[in-house]
Amino acid sequence: MMKPEEILKLIAAARGTAICVPTMTTAPAWRKIAPDDLSVGCVGFMGGASALGMGLALGAPDRRVIVFDGDGSLLMQLGSLASIAGAAPRNLTHLLFKNGVYHTSGSQETPGGQGVDFAAMAKAAGYRATYTITTLGDFEKRLPGLLTEDGPILAQLLTGLAESTPMTAGPSTPFHQQVAELHAKVGGAR
C-alpha cells in the first residue's frame, strides 16, 4: 500500500501552478507539505471536492486542477462522476485516495470496501482516461502524464491510512479564508 504522504510529496514537487483540492485525510498532510494559497481544502460538506474541482477547472481552463478525493467522500457524491464527464474539463485530474475506510470517523469500512472499482465507474461515466495505481514507483512514472494529458482523468490510488485526519490534526486555516486567498490569486484578474 502506498503512503498518502509520499504521494502528496511527489505531487507537490511536480504540480507547478496547479490548483489543488484536498479533502478529509489528505487535507492535514497537504497543509504541511504545500502550505500555499493555491489550494482549498474540503472538510465538512460530505464529499464535494470533485465538483468543486470541476468548477475550478471550468473557470480556470489554463491551469491544471488536481482533486485529492477519498473513497468515502466520493461515495457521498458519486453522481459527480457523471457531472464531470458531461462538462469534460480537459484540465481536471481527479486522484482518488482509496483506503477502503472512513478514516476520519474511526476507520469503519466503506460500503463495498476495497472491492469498489472507482476507475471502472469513472470510465463508464465518460472520463477520458482512468488508471489504477498500486505502487509509488508506478505513480511517479505516470505523474507527468496525469498532470498534462487531456482530462478529465481519474487515477485510483490504493493507499494505506494517512498519519493524521482532520480530527487529530491541529486547527487549519478556516475554509472561508482559503477561499478568499485562492479567489484573490486566480479570480482577481478576471
Added chain:
Amino acid sequence: MPESVPSSLIIDAFKDIFQSERRGAPRQDPLGWIISVPDTHQKSVLAALDKERSLRVITCSTEDDANAVAAGLYITGEPVIVMIQHAGLYASVNTIRGISMDGKIPIFYMIGLLSREKDKDPKDSRHSMVRFAEPLLDVFSIPHARLEGPDDVRLIPEYYRKSRERKGPAAVLVGLETA
C-alpha cells in the same frame, strides 16, 4: 394574483447581470454560467437557454454538485447563477451551509416552487415542499424574494447583488411556472 413570467425576461435579466460582471474583464466567453439541476417549474427558461450561445449551461447530477461547481467558478472569477427546485434546496442544505455560508461564497439561486397553488400564499400550501421553502431559507438567514409576475424580474439582479454584497447565498423563488 401571481402571474407567470416569460422566460425571455428572465434570460435578459441573467445577461444583464453577466454583462455587468464582465465589464472590462479579459474573459468574455462564455458571458456567464448557468448551473442547473433541471426544474419542472423553470423548464421554459431551460429550453430557451439551450438556444443561447453566449451562456454556458451545465447540468449537474445533484444540487450538491451544482453548489460546489458554482463555488469553483466563483473562486476563479466567473459569473454564475444556480437554477434548482425546492426539493433540491432541501436535498443540498448541508452543502449550502458548508460551502456558500461557511466559505462566504456568493451564490445566487433561482428556486422553482413546483406545485405552488396560484390562489394561496406558499405558507398556506397543502404541499410541504412549497410550504417549508421560505421558512428553511429564513432558518439559515438566506435573503429571498418571490418572483410573482413580470414586474418582479428586477428582483433577480437585486438578489444577485445581495449575494455578492453579503458574500453568501441569496435566492429568488419562482412562484409560478415560467412561460
